[in-house]
Amino acid sequence: MGAQPATPNRQTRWEKRATLDETRTQVMCYKITHLEAFAVDEERAKAVRERLAGYRAIWPDITTEKGVAEAVKGGAAAAAYLAISYALSIALSVFMGMDVLRAGGDAAALISVNGVLAAAAFSIMWLIWKKHSIVAASLGLAWIAFEVAAKVVSMSANKSMVVAIFALIFSINGLRGTLAARRRVSGTTEPQV
Structure with a gap:
């Protein structure tokens, strides 16, 4: 079957x-x-x-209010880096007797010059942070760019060079942030920097 x-x-x-x-x-x-x-x-x-x-x-979005605030804080931090570095060189010169800049010469003159530079950097920091000053941000950017260029030219590229590059980036952000803050206040809609 x-x-x-x-x-x-x-x-x-x-x-x-x-x-x-x-x-x-x-x-x-x-x-x-x-x-x-x-x-x-x-x-x-x-x-x-x-x-x-x-x-x-590192590079905040300046189209938002939070991004503008972060960029401005970065610029202020870059200027604070300058102020602290000059204040630290004053402290090392006074308390340790070290010639940080290796300039030789009169210690009092070095201390007074570093004091003026520290005060100027602190003023720039305050103007960027509190007043969103474009002029202060531009001065801070130029100053830090000069510091970075001086380090490159003098071939002292070491760990401090990395910090200086970050300070340069943050100061660029500070300028971007202050420009964006001014645009928001004035109501213009120009392309972002």
């Missing part, structure tokens, strides 16, 4: 059921695929935002 052939009704029902299951599976796969695609786009966007968050500490 051999195997009996399947009846056409059973095959048809089975095929109908398989077709229906395939259709349901395809619809579910379609929905899942599009949901995953949406989720992947959201995940990518979130990953990009997270990656940019690290860079935003």
